[in-house]
Structure formats: C-alpha cells, structure tokens
C-alpha cells in the first residue's frame with residue numbers, strides 16, 4: 031500500500047450530485063497526466079442513502095479500485111435535513127464521515143462539511159484520528175456555497191479544498207467547469223471553487239504529506255466505462271438497431287446507444303418487455319440490419335426463448351448481459367458474476383451461442399466488435415457478458431483503442447446475382463443448405479427479405495433446407511450437425527486471429543490465477559504484489575467463454591502446480607465451467623469467492639492466495655471464501 | 663443499384679405465385695377454417711400488387727402459425743406469441759417490405775397480449791391477422807382467451823369462469839387504426855378486408871373467425887353471418903371512435919349469442935404510422951436501414967468522433 035497514488039473518496043447522500051462532481055474531478059486528474067480508475071458505490075434507491083465514488087489516480091497504470099483509500103471528502107446529506115423532503119423520503123441520517131472511516135488508510139486526509147457534520151457525534155473520533163495519524167480539515171462547505179451561490183454547490187467547495195490540500199493546479203478543474211456550465215451558475219461555481227481553495231491555503235496549517243501525484247501520458251487518454259466500450263464497439267461494427275427495456279445496470283448501454291443512434295441514422299426502440307426486445311433484434315437482423323439487445327439477470331431470463339429462436343433460425347444478434355448480484359432481483363446496484371451459467375445454458379435443447387467476457391473498457395470495445403463479427407459471419411447469437419462494476423466504472427485508456435475502421439459487413443449474405451445461380455428447391459431458396467460451400471464450416475448462405483429469388487421460411491421449428499418444418503430424422507441430424515459445427519469453426523478462427531487470453535506475469539511461474547471478466551485488473555495488481563513478495567505467480571483472464579479457449583487454458587494449467595480461480599459468486603461457476611470444458615485439472619483448482627456485493631480488492635486476492643499457501647483453507651475473512659481443490 | 667430489387671417491382675401478380683411449388687404436407691384438419699385464411703390471403707395479394715418476394719409473413723406458433731408454411735413469400739415462423747415484435751422490427755429495418763403478422767387467439771390475445779397492445783399503440787404499418795377459433799388448436803383443445811364463458815375443456819372441466827376477451831375493442835382502445843372482423847366462411851369479404859388492411863397505412867387488426875371442427879364441436883359456429891356494411895340494421899360512422907366502439911361491443915356480445923357480425927368496424931386514415939412519426943421527429947432514417955449495408959459509398963460514422971466528451 032503505497033501513497034504515490036491518490037485514492038480520493040467523495041461521500042454523501044445519493045442524488046446530491048456526487049456523480050457529476052466526481053466525473054469532472056476524475057477528468058481533471060486525467061488531464062493532469064494521470065491514469066484514473068473510478069468505482070461507484072451506491073444504494074438501490076433514487077434519493078437518499080449513503081453513497082460514495084472513489085477515484086484512484088496514479089502515474090502508474092491503475093487497473094482496480096485499489097486497497098482502501100487515502101483522501102475523504104465527506105459531504106453532508108442536504109435533503110435529509112430538508113423538512114419537506116424528509117416527510118417524503120424519511121429521515122434516515124446519512125453519515126458520510128462515520129460510514130467511511132474504516133477503510134481510510136493510515137496517514138489519510140479528511141475534509142468534512144462542518145456546516146452539516148459534527149465530529150462530536152462520532153464515537154471515539156479524536157482517538158481514532160490520533161491512532162491512525164489522520165489529518166482532519168473542517169470547512170463550512172455549505173456556508174461557503176450558500177454565500178456565493180446555492181447550497182448544492184458545496185461539492186464545488188469540496189473540490190476547491192481538495193485542490194488546495196493536494197497542491198493541485200485549479201486550471202483543469204476550471205476548464206472542465208467552463209465546458210459544462212455557463213452564465214451565473216458558472217460564475218458562482220468558479221467563485222466558490224476559488225474561495226474554498228484560498229481559505230484552505232491561508233487559514234489552515236497543512237500537516238499531511240499526501241500530494242496529488244504528477245504524471246505525463248505519452249498518448250492521448252480518454253476516460254470511459256465498460257458500457258462505453260461496448261456501445262462504441264457496436265457502433266463501429268455498424269450496429270444501427272437496438273431494442274431494450276430498462277434494467278440496471280444494462281440500462282447504461284441502452285442509454286448510450288440511444289443517445290447516438292438516431293443521429294447516426296440508426297433506430298432505438300424502448301419496448302414493452304425483454305421478450306419483445308430480443309425478438310425485435312431478431313426481426314431487424316432478419317430484415318438486414320445489424321442489431322442488438324440486452325439486459326441484466328431477470329430480463330435476460332425473459333430472453334431465453336428468443337435466444338433459442340435466433341440460434342434455430344440462424345439469425346445473427348448480439349445480446350449484452352450486464353450482471354448484478356442475484357438471484358431474482360437480488361441487489362440491483364451491486365456487481366456479481368453469478369449469471370455465468372445462466373448465460374451459458376439458458377434456452378431449451380442443444381442450443382448454441384457465443385459468449386465473450388471482456389475484462390476492461392478497452393476489451394469491451396474490442397470484444398463487442400468481435401461478437402458482432404462472429405454473430406454475422408456465423409449466423410449465431412453472441413453474448414457480451416460483463417457486470418455492474420465494469421458497466422459504470424470509468425478507466426483511462428488510450429484514445430487510439432477506438433481508432434479503428436468501421437466494419438458494416440453483414441457477413442454471409444448472398445447478393446441478388448448470387449441468387450440467380452444459387453440452389454433452389456420448389457421455387458424456394460436453399461437457405462439452410464447442408465453442404466454449403468464456403469470457408470466457414472456449418473454456415474449456409476443467407477438471403478434477405480426483398481431480394482429477388484431468395485424467398486424461404488425461417489423457422490424455429492426444425493426445418494429442411496428451404497425452411498419447411500420437418501421431422502425427418504435424416505434432415506434433423508444433418509441440420510443439427512451443421513449448426514453444431516459452427517462452434518468448432520469459431521474456435522478455430524478465434525485461435526488463429528485473436529489473443530483474448532494473454533498471460534500476465536512471468537511465463538514460467540509456479541502458480542496460476544484464473545479469472546474472467548471484470549476481475550482482470552484486480553488479479554493483475556495482486557500478481558504484481560505477490561511477485562514482489564517473492565512468490566512465483568502468473569494470471570490468465572479468460573474472455574472466450576464459449577467456445578471456450580481450451581488450448582490456452584490447458585497450456586496455462588499444465589505449466590502451474592496449482593491455480594486459484596477468482597470469481598464474484600458463491601458457487602464457483604467459472605471453476606465448474608473450466609473443469610467441465612477441459613475435463614481435467616480439478617485437483618489443481620481452488621477457488622476464491624466473493625459475493626457480498628462489492629468487487630474484489632487486490633489485497634483480498636493476495637491474502638486468499640497466502641491463506642491457501644499456508645495450508646489454511648478456512649475462511650480468511652467473512653467477505654471472501656476460499657474453497658479447496660476438488661478432484662475430477 | 664438497390665439491393666432489394668423485388669421491392670416495388672410493378673407487374674401483374676398471380677395468386678398462384680404465393681403457392682409453394684411443392685406444397686408441404688398440410689397438417690390442418692379437413693374443414694379447418696385456416697384454409698380459408700390462406701385462400702383469402704392469396705386472393706388479396708394480386709389486388710394489393712405486392713410480389714411474394716417483397717412480402718414478409720411472420721407467424722407465431724399454433725395451427726395458425728403454419729400459415730407461413732403454405733404461403734410462399736419470405737416467411738418467419740417465430741415463437742408462440744412473438745410474431746408481432748419480430749414483424750415490427752423487420753418493418754422498421756426495411757419499410758419497403760409488405761409485412762404481415764399472423765397467429766391464433768391464444769397466441770395473439772393470450773401469451774402475446776402485451777405485444778398486441780403495444781404494437782397497436784405504436785400503430786406500426788402492418789397487417790395483423792388473428793385466427794380466432796375460440797380454442798387452442800395445436801395443443802388439442804384447451805380453453806382460449808376468446809372461448810365463451812362456461813366453456814368446458816380438459817383444462818376447465820367445470821366450465822370457464824372467465825369472460826372472453828373483446829378482441830375488437832382491445833384493438834381499438836390499444837390504438838389500431840384499422841379494425842375489422844371477417845370469417846373463413848365468408849371468402850369474398852375476407853379477401854376484400856385483407857386487401858384493405860394491407861393497403862392501410864398503419865396497424866390493421868383483422869380478427870379472422872376460423873372454425874375448428876376438431877376441438878370446437880360446432881364446425882358451423884360462424885354461420886350465418888351478417889356483414890355490418892351490407893345490412894341496413896347497422897348504421898354507424900366507421901371513422902368515429904365512439905360509434906365504432908359501441909358497434910364492436912355489440913358484435914362481441916352477439917357472437918356468443920349466435921349472431922355473427924362481420925365487416926369493418928373502425929378506420930382512421932388520418933393518424934400517421936409509427937414509422938412516419940419516427941421519421942418526422944428525426945428518430946429514424948428516411949431510407950431503409952437495410953439498404954445502407956449494401957451502399958459502398960455510405961460514410962459510416964465512427965465512435966472515434968464521439969470521444970471529445972471523454973477527454
């Protein structure tokens with residue numbers, strides 16, 4: 031735990047503008063040349079309830095929220111003290127100071143709104159401050175905001191105080207404010223910012239050492255979330271149709287796409303439910319558009335039947351599944367990786383689908399593009415699986431990640447000229463040909479409604495080559511085998527063209543850590559710490575979930591003595607998937623599981639690993655669970 | 663050059679073009695009303711002037727859902743209750759297509775009831791044919807949303823305590839801009855109504871009475887029928903929502919008392935279709951989305967140009 035990084039936490043009541051304030055502050059840190067990672071903690075309610083946003087900034091790469099934090103900006107909760115709103119929302123008291131102290135690092139800095147909070151109300155506050163060598167600054171943020179503008183602007187005062195305490199230049203913050211506001215509001219905010227800055231500079235003795243780190247990007251950075259990565263990947267693949275029904279956290283992608291589609295000549299539809307949403311994506315794709323839909327847990331459950339329909343009619347679609355803690359409606363605003371098996375096995379019969387699980391915003395972009403490419407080339411549904419953490423958490427990545435040419439190719443579509451020569455039967459086009467020639471096994475040519483000479487029947491019932499319903503056993507076997515062959519062809523193509531499963535850490539390490547999706551960055555940081563401590567550890571974050579990256583994971587596991595499988599669920603779904611796919615290695619795999627609604631921190635992975643090494647496979651902490659290896 | 667040359671092609675169209683060269687083995691029972699829908703639809707097509715290849719017929723699951731097997735056009739045999747969401751997106755992606763959706767009363771008013779309500783509300787430019795046989799056919803005769811109160815079946819042995827749904831009223835209140843009822847036993851009217859429904863710019867809902875001799879014992883359940891347009895007893899303004907609603911109410915009650923009232927019940931030619939509304943507000947492109955993928959000169963916008971806000 032080093033202090034050459036800033037982990038700034040702003041805490042207060044949900045709905046008090048914490049989000050926008052922190053977004054701007056994160057950008058200002060990025061503009062000053064730092065790498066930034068944001069983590070949002072909020073309760074499942076619209077107003078009220080304790081919430082915080084954490085911004086971690088360093089000149090080194092930051093891949094996770096880090097361990098604990100070192101700067102607290104504690105705002106009071108204004109609405110809970112407003113009698114009218116109190117009557118409506120209740121008077122639960124928000125305690126941005128006391129609720130956050132447990133995770134504040136030794137030597138950390140506290141700025142709190144003395145206009146709203148009183149340290150006397152906190153048990154043993156002074157003792158704790160002394161014990162932990164915390165540095166406390168009280169400032170009447172509310173008073174300052176009221177004096178020059180309005181009470182809600184106290185966030186700005188807090189940012190001004192932060193800048194003064196960390197010796198930061200106000201320039202970036204001011205520029206961002208100028209971009210976002212104008213007129214009186216801008217004037218008032220600028221004034222509050224400067225007043226707070228000056229008063230902290232002049233009126234307080236600075237007793238702490240913490241300073242904002244300085245950094246220098248060698249290339250232009252952007253601050254984006256995983257949902258931006260997915261949305262932008264879809265847009266660059268030529269996706270111009272989306273249908274959805276709101277559900278947290280999938281709503282992020284749905285709103286980002288909807289914000290851009292009409293202006294980009296596309297169509298977005300908010301529909302009556304998720305069954306309709308997936309069905310609309312199928313209809314649009316059938317008629318010749320690149321289309322997507324998506325949801326979270328419960329909404330995705332409703333898509334089970336249309337998912338099978340897309341597979342059976344061989345209509346390409348991309349579905350996004352943003353996991354939140356389940357079961358049922360579970361914890362809407364908390365991350366978990368508990369929908370893995372749901373996504374892998376939902377829908378009846380031997381149905382096929384492709385599943386990618388990107389690990390960070392850059393991978394979200396790249397793999398969503400891949401998901402579209404595979405879906406359209408192979409006429410199969412693909413799913414991009416990620417979670418609430420990656421959905422809304424922002425991270426700095428090079429702008430160049432997005433500097434890729436668009437690919438609007440519909441894939442495996444015949445033209446009207448092709449149709450003149452193509453095989454027909456009884457006046458209908460053999461759209462589901464068994465022995466189609468082409469470089470992709472299992473893929474038959476597809477015509478679009480409106481094309482001359484291309485008529486056929488797409489059917490979710492088993493069908494013959496022109497699409498007529500058929501229960502003929504020979505036809506059934508041929509069609510089944512053709513559809514099933516696609517996954518093998520896709521695996522081959524992925525093995526040849528992509529490197530989704532890079533190894534992190536020394537190639538010849540003795541121990542391995544396996545993860546999937548958003549745990550990638552935390553694991554990588556843990557690997558660095560462990561190797562610094564003298565262990566020999568490498569990691570692999572698996573993104574090719576289906577068809578599974580068998581060769582890569584086998585090679586990885588053959589090279590290590592044991593491997594820890596880190597995942598955010600209670601039943602070790604990913605470990606089971608690995609064992610099931612590879613049919614071996616059970617005795618080498620043990621699990622580190624977390625399912626309390628919060629993402630892993632690097633130290634938890636480190637201690638999970640150490641706990642196991644010491645032969646102590648018991649619970650190391652009540653929030654995480656270690657499970658020993660099971661033989662196959 | 664367009665990628666969809668079949669769309670808008672002007673030529674004489676023969677009803678036989680809609681018959682597959684080798685007819686799949688018919689799974690409909692002898693005397694089933696579904697044959698009447700198929701026949702009326704084939705006869706209506708030449709009047710509308712749409713070719714098989716610019717027509718997309720989306721069906722649900724049920725005996726009714728088999729319509730797309732016996733009708734040669736582009737077809738999509740989807741899942742139970744979901745024909746409408748598939749159909750309306752196809753229409754949005756390529757508005758040049760003549761889109762027809764069809765399914766049974768269980769399919770459309772039961773499992774797909776929510777989609778029916780919302781597709782009508784949005785007033786998509788398409789035709790929706792509901793095969794109304796007051797029964798679940800394919801799953802062997804269970805009570806359906808249009809079965810009469812007291813109807814006995816294996817799943818309601820003591821007689822259904824539920825009042826039947828009012829399909830016409832439901833179509834009207836949901837926002838359909840063309841609502842009609844016809845019957846397989848009335849082929850001429852059926853053909854005319856289907857042709858009109860297809861030509862209508864908006865959501866046209868046709869409640870199509872189809873007898874099911876296998877599970878609804880009285881195969882002649884819709885005879886005799888009365889055409890409200892031909893009869894002097896029924897005088898109402900078809901463009902007036904209130905008068906139409908009253909007329910529908912009467913027709914829906916009468917059906918279970920043995921009087922089969924058919925014909926056009928409501929027509930609104932004024933309201934723009936969903937697609938027109940969306941295009942006018944800039945929410946949807948003028949040219950078909952589907953065409954764009956074939957246009958080599960089209961400049962695809964890049965996400966890279968959106969990054970300003972993230973810097």
Ligand SMILES: Cc1ncc(C[n+]2csc(CCOP(=O)(O)OP(=O)(O)O)c2C)c(N)n1
Pocket residue numbers: 723724725726727742765766767768769770793795797798799800801806
């Ligand atoms: C989700 C789902 N539930 C149930 C079924 C079984 N099922 C098939 S057709 C049908 C009812 C058919 O009745 P109706 O829609 O009135 O059509 P008909 O056969 O009378 O034309 C049912 C319940 C199904 N295919 N899918």
Ligand code: SF4
Pocket residue numbers: 689690691693694695696725726795799800873874875876877
């Ligand atoms: S069961 Fe009824 S609806 Fe189905 S085919 Fe036979 S007669 Fe027609």
